[in-house]
Amino acid sequence: MTQAVASQIRYDTAPAWDRNPAAVVFYTDPVAVPPNAHGVAIVDTIQNEPQGVLGYHTEDPGGNYWGIVAAKPSLDNGGSVLTGDWSVSSILSHEVQEMFGDPNVNLWGASGRYMYSLELCDPVEAPTYPITGVSVSNFITPAWFDPLAVKTAKFDHLGLLRAPFSLLHGGYMVYSSEGRERQKFGDRYPDWRINMKQGALARTQRRRAQVSALDNSGQ
Numbered sequence: 001m002t003q004a005v006a007s008q009i010r011y012d013t014a015p016a017w018d019r020n021p022a023a024v025v026f027y028t029d030p031v032a033v034p035p036n037a038h039g040v041a042i043v044d045t046i047q048n049e050p051q052g053v054l055g056y057h058t059e060d061p062g063g064n065y066w067g068i069v070a071a072k073p074s075l076d077n078g079g080s081v082l083t084g085d086w087s088v089s090s091i092l093s094h095e096v097q098e099m100f101g102d103p104n105v106n107l108w109g110a111s112g113r114y115m116y117s118l119e120l121c122d123p124v125e126a127p128t129y130p131i132t133g134v135s136v137s138n139f140i141t142p143a144w145f146d147p148l149a150v151k152t153a154k155f156d157h158l159g160l161l162r163a164p165f166s167l168l169h170g171g172y173m174v175y176s177s178e179g180r181e182r183q184k185f186g187d188r189y190p191d192w193r194i195n196m197k198q199g200a201l202a203r204t205q206r207r208r209a210q211v212s213a214l215d216n217s218g219q
Contacts, residue, residue, distance in 0.1 A: 002026035004134035040067040085126040093136035094121040109145035126170025
């Protein structure tokens with residue numbers, strides 16, 4: 001899984017976003033992880049979060065960036081380890097890419113009276129695509145945030161979207177309108193996953209706090 005995600009970041013995600021690729025390295029011993037690394041742990045389940053939570057990334061009060069991926073909810077709901085939508089490998093890919101794109105979880109794109117959170121994988125997280133036989137998450141490109149993008153622009157890596165700020169059937173988005181945080185789900189987004197967006201540590205909660213802070217500041 002790590003090798004596939006490392007290849008994805010180097011050859012797909014980083015070039016699409018015109019950034020230097022991040023190193024993606026597997027460690028068996030957490031103690032060996034460099035202190036300045038952005039760690040992503042793979043666990044069975046995530047404590048104190050709603051049933052079905054698959055993963056998230058965040059910044060703690062100390063300024064440390066970290067993420068976590070839960071394997072059991074996906075496997076319990078028909079997912080596999082290495083292949084297919086909602087596989088453990090695709091969830092890992094999702095979290096690594098979004099940490100690469102917005103480690104602080106605080107970037108937004110604006111279009112008129114709407115603001116859209118910069119989450120690289122959420123709008124297109126299914127279907128996935130394979131790298132050396134391992135499924136990884138699709139991701140959006142900078143054109144997704146451009147309301148003036150030409151119709152021939154590539155809005156996601158797989159080229160499935162046809163317009164900015166749009167969703168695939170298996171995706172979702174967090175956006176704000178009139179000072180309120182809102183969510184939109186694709187028509188094939190699994191019901192068992194929707195409640196994962198409401199946990200205390202979910203990115204949705206962080207985005208909601210940002211919208212509230214902007215509204216209170218008069219912006």
